[in-house]
Amino acid sequence: MADGEESGKARQILVSTGDLIAVGGVLAVAFALVVRTFSFAPPMLPGYPGDDLFPRLILGLIILCGAPLFARRLSERRAQARRDRTGDDETFDIDVGGFLITAAIVFSFPFLLPVIGFEIATVAFLTVLFTTRLHGPVTAEVVTPAIIRAAVLKSLVISVITMLVLYSVFVILLKVSMPVMFLPKYIQF
Amino acid sequence: MMDMLGSAVPAFATVVHPYTLFIIFTGIMLGIVLGALPGFGSSQSLALLFPLTFAMQPEHAILFFVAIYSAAEYGGSIPAILIRTPGTPAQAVTILDGYAMTKKGLAGKALKISLISGVLGGIISTIIFIVGSSSLAQIALQFGPGEMFALGLFGLSIIGTFFGESPAKGFLATGIGLLLATVGSSEFGGLRFVFNQGFLMDGIPLIVVIIGVLAAPEAFRLLVDHRKTIEKPIDQQKRKELEVRNRLTWPDIRRLIPTWARCSIIGTVVGIIPGAGASVGALVAYNEEKRWSKRGDQFGSGIEEGLAAPEISNNSVVAGTLVPTLTLGIPGSGAAAILLGMLVSKGVEPGPLLFTEQPVFIMTVFIGLIAGNLIMLAIGLVGARWFAHVARIPRRILGPIVMILIMIGTYAYQNYGAHVAMALIIGAIAYYFERLHIPPVPIVLAFVMGPIIEHNLARGLIIHAGDLSTVLTRPITVTILAMALATAVFGIARSRKGGKAKRG
Numbered sequence: 001m002a003d004g005e006e007s008g009k010a011r012q013i014l015v016s017t018g019d020l021i022a023v024g025g026v027l028a029v030a031f032a033l034v035v036r037t038f039s040f041a042p043p044m045l046p047g048y049p050g051d052d053l054f055p056r057l058i059l060g061l062i063i064l065c066g067a068p069l070f071a072r073r074l075s076e077r078r079a080q081a082r083r084d085r086t087g088d089d090e091t092f093d094i095d096v097g098g099f100l101i102t103a104a105i106v107f108s109f110p111f112l113l114p115v116i117g118f119e120i121a122t123v124a125f126l127t128v129l130f131t132t133r134l135h136g137p138v139t140a141e142v143v144t145p146a147i148i149r150a151a152v153l154k155s156l157v158i159s160v161i162t163m164l165v166l167y168s169v170f171v172i173l174l175k176v177s178m179p180v181m182f183l184p185k186y187i188q189f
Numbered sequence: 190m191m192d193m194l195g196s197a198v199p200a201f202a203t204v205v206h207p208y209t210l211f212i213i214f215t216g217i218m219l220g221i222v223l224g225a226l227p228g229f230g231s232s233q234s235l236a237l238l239f240p241l242t243f244a245m246q247p248e249h250a251i252l253f254f255v256a257i258y259s260a261a262e263y264g265g266s267i268p269a270i271l272i273r274t275p276g277t278p279a280q281a282v283t284i285l286d287g288y289a290m291t292k293k294g295l296a297g298k299a300l301k302i303s304l305i306s307g308v309l310g311g312i313i314s315t316i317i318f319i320v321g322s323s324s325l326a327q328i329a330l331q332f333g334p335g336e337m338f339a340l341g342l343f344g345l346s347i348i349g350t351f352f353g354e355s356p357a358k359g360f361l362a363t364g365i366g367l368l369l370a371t372v373g374s375s376e377f378g379g380l381r382f383v384f385n386q387g388f389l390m391d392g393i394p395l396i397v398v399i400i401g402v403l404a405a406p407e408a409f410r411l412l413v414d415h416r417k418t419i420e421k422p423i424d425q426q427k428r429k430e431l432e433v434r435n436r437l438t439w440p441d442i443r444r445l446i447p448t449w450a451r452c453s454i455i456g457t458v459v460g461i462i463p464g465a466g467a468s469v470g471a472l473v474a475y476n477e478e479k480r481w482s483k484r485g486d487q488f489g490s491g492i493e494e495g496l497a498a499p500e501i502s503n504n505s506v507v508a509g510t511l512v513p514t515l516t517l518g519i520p521g522s523g524a525a526a527i528l529l530g531m532l533v534s535k536g537v538e539p540g541p542l543l544f545t546e547q548p549v550f551i552m553t554v555f556i557g558l559i560a561g562n563l564i565m566l567a568i569g570l571v572g573a574r575w576f577a578h579v580a581r582i583p584r585r586i587l588g589p590i591v592m593i594l595i596m597i598g599t600y601a602y603q604n605y606g607a608h609v610a611m612a613l614i615i616g617a618i619a620y621y622f623e624r625l626h627i628p629p630v631p632i633v634l635a636f637v638m639g640p641i642i643e644h645n646l647a648r649g650l651i652i653h654a655g656d657l658s659t660v661l662t663r664p665i666t667v668t669i670l671a672m673a674l675a676t677a678v679f680g681i682a683r684s685r686k687g688g689k690a691k692r693g
Contacts, residue, residue, distance in 0.1 A: 015624075015625060015626075018621075018624060018625045019625055022621065022622060022625055022627065023361070026361065026365065030368075033368070033382065036382065040379055040381065041377075041378075041379045043377070044377070046655075048650065048651060048654075048655060049377070049646065049647045049650045049651065050377055050379075051375045051377050051379035051381055053646075053647075054371060054639075054642075054643040054646065054647075055368070055371045055381060055382075058364055058367040058368050058371065058639075059364075059368065061360065061363070061364045061367070062361060062364035062365070062368065065357050065358075065360040065361045065364060066357075066361055066364075068357065069357045069358070069361070092624040092625070094621075094624060095413055095414065098413045098416060099409070099413045099617075099620075102409065102412045102413050102416075103409075103613075103617060106409075106412070106592060106596075106613060107610065107613055109593075109596055109609070110596065110600070110606040110607075110609035110610050110613070111606065111610075113600070113606060113609075114606060122593060122597075125589075125593060126589050126593060129412070129588070129589035129592075130586070130589055132416065133416060133585040133586060133588070133589070134586070162590065162593070166593070166594075166597055169226075170597055170601055174223075174226075174237065174601070176601040176604075177604050178597075178600070178601075178604075
């Protein structure tokens with residue numbers, strides 16, 4: 001498959017920093033949950049398994065694997081701080097702004113679905129996402145109201161068609177119960 | 190067995206009847222479509238289509254179900270290969286090399302390998318079933334709680350050491366998967382980690398974990414990283430090159446024969462163990478093939494053996510699952526439990542006497558399985574051409590479609606918006622984890638295996654009043670535990686060697 005160009009305001013983050021945040025977070029949750037296990041009901045008889053046995057074994061595994069990894073990354077970070085960065089440290093890119101905006105749009109869908117119905121929620125969701133994607137990168141000089149109108153219209157048409165396909169497959173064929181507002185009045189079997 | 194072979198002629202006549210072939214064909218089509226949809230694995234597909242069997246004769250009903258079961262396992266591999274969204278848990282392993290092949294422009298070849306592997310898996314395991322069903326059933330009877338617990342630990346040792354760049358991260362991901370499986374009601378009647386939230390009382394559904402860990406990060410990646418990606422048009426020469434590379438050639442097939450032979454046996458054996466399931470079969474087959482294959486170090490980069498191994502295994506599990514279901518009345522998987530329920534409703538009593546009292550029925554099932562796989566081959570070869578076009582959709586367009594599909598699929602499970610939100614939160618975290626090379630597949634596989642391990646550990650402890658030593662020293666248990674230890678040690682040593690080589 002031919003590869004294209006990617007653009008976006010990606011931030012470079014050291015893998016060691018990322019590991020510290022991720023593993024540190026997991027360890028913090030693990031320790032909190034270990035404390036939580038002490039509030040579980042005791043086993044029926046001494047020596048018998050109860051609610052707490054398996055979770056404690058798993059949390060022990062997580063702490064056993066996570067703690068050395070966290071310690072190793074911490075010492076690597078201290079070593080990196082002491083020496084000049086040579087640029088050899090492994091990094092990864094992440095477009096934080098783009099991710100947050102996308103996440104906000106995506107997370108709104110399950111909340112809007114029961115409120116405004118499947119039809120409108122799906123079309124709105126897809127239209128918002130398609131509008132900025134159908135035409136690829138455009139520069140500020142090229143964007144005109146006519147282009148924006150065309151992009152929105154094209155996105156709206158594709159979104160409505162996609163919504164109808166999803167409705168046909170999930171609601172009509174598979175009889176999945178969706179919070180539909182008005183389509184059953186016009187399309188049903 | 191001689192009685193059964195003598196029943197082959199009337200069984201064959203039943204299977205080749207146009208009505209029976211129509212039933213099988215319909216089952217295959219429905220199974221492929223439902224298996225490909227996120228949220229509809231083989232169990233859900235069978236449950237959904239159960240009412241259609243009410244008016245069918247027992248042999249038609251079981252052939253319909255078996256056709257759906259086999260086809261759903263293949264159907265689940267289509268989105269796994271094309272858009273990294275497994276249709277069923279067993280395809281979590283398929284993604285590794287299947288999706289990697291798609292990224293290399295080999296989606297068509299990957300789909301063909303998946304199809305042929307699936308068909309061969311179904312046929313080989315059916316033949317093994319015909320020849321050795323009663324002996325295989327006796328092996329299944331030897332698996333008690335200790336053996337199942339050991340098998341679970343063996344699975345965890347594979348998961349932790351062979352996925353991801355380091356065993357520490359692999360086992361960390363495994364632990365996260367196991368922990369997610371403990372949320373909700375326990376089998377001792379208590380509630381764990383629900384924090385007074387109603388939607389957690391029944392635990393985290395499997396669909397939420399599969400979508401959240403495997404599909405949602407990819408959807409986020411398509412939406413965020415490829416928001417403005419413009420694929421360069423493929424020129425005529427490159428298109429011809431890709432067409433040639435996507436052909437499945439005789440050298441490819443010859444290279445895959447040892448993989449198919451090994452992994453079909455693994456899948457059949459795993460299938461006969463009640464509770465193990467297709468995901469365990471796919472995992473064990475992938476691990477073993479990685480060990481035995483000449484190109485084991487390339488697994489995960491998009492090679493044919495890495496795709497063929499889990500695919501032939503997870504379809505072999507289908508016939509393997511029928512062994513304990515029909516011979517002992519013990520369902521080997523969720524789908525087999527539904528099949529068992531259907532048989533009992535038709536007045537067919539599974540058990541050892543079924544083979545002697547109804548040999549024609551049993552042979553009809555076997556021959557129907559083979560016929561179904563051949564029909565699936567024909568449908569799949571025609572369909573593969575069209576399915577592969579999905580890989581050509583520009584990534585910036587694919588992103589919104591994949592995201593809406595997985596959200597609707599998750600919602601369709603129980604009409605619960607909270608499940609969609611959970612899947613998205615897990616997906617956002619997994620998107621970040623993948624950047625750090627914390628592998629996602631172990632989370633899903635550990636989530637599936639966690640209840641099996643806990644259930645059998647608890648049974649062993651209860652049966653032996655807290656003393657596990659009796660259980661863990663049984664011959665099969667000791668063997669499997671030794672394999673688990675060897676796998677973990679080998680994996681850690683291999684990782685250290687790789688790390689030293691990198692630093693050197």
